[in-house]
Amino acid sequence: MITIEEAEIRSGIIKAMSHPVRLMVIEYLKDGSRTFSEIFGLFGFDKSTISKHLLVLKEAGIVSSKKNGSDMIYTLEVPCVTDFFGCVTAVIENNVRRQQVCLCKR
């Protein structure tokens, strides 16, 4: 078994992925680095909101950023995080199979 301390570290990283905007950013960066503006353009939220979501991903070590002129470039640090999405899909499909509507996010 893992310790509670180890679980806290792991859950911090998972929590960083557990928001729709942050999940979409991860998906988007899977195919290559993007500027803040490109990422911002995907959503209808305020700039500051997107900037703070990116900070959460950065602090978790999931993305990194570097300045390029007046742009800020965001890069996915650990592409394997997207491997997980297949399993999330399996959970969703299993829920459908069991006639169980997922109650999350309602």
Place this chain on the structure above:
Amino acid sequence: MITIEEAEIRSGIIKAMSHPVRLMVIEYLKDGSRTFSEIFGLFGFDKSTISKHLLVLKEAGIVSSKKNGSDMIYTLEVPCVTDFFGCVTAVIENNVRRQQVCLCKR
């Protein structure tokens, strides 16, 4: 790209995994089903707290439960979720490599 609706569904499932107690429960159930009492015994929290964490996992479709006498048996529905832990470890190791302390969960 995935849609925001799809991202909301996925993030709901990931959010269900993003708590240390729920993560430890998933790890614990990886080796087989367990009773509520066995799970409860791992932690120092109130029964009701653990019961509610298990409800979150159940509503996400990650675990299922069935009554057996006076016990409640919890089962991991989609074992592939634990595959993800390897990648979480990769994130942690990458953070260490980059001399970056993970700021999450402090």
Place this chain on the structure above:
DNA sequence: TGGTATATTGGTAAAAATACCAACAAGCCA
């Protein structure tokens, strides 16, 4: 039946997450 063990539900207080607006900082170029 009455008592005990097992687990869930209701209610609530405290903490954390989220999104907005405003203000600021840094780079670019006319």
Place this chain on the structure above:
DNA sequence: TGGCTTGTTGGTATTTTTACCAATATACCA
């Protein structure tokens, strides 16, 4: 330099999450 673009930070209101206690429900057994 002055103004424009790009992105972050500060502050705040709202919502969500979390953990506890108390009460309830269900099964078992004497």
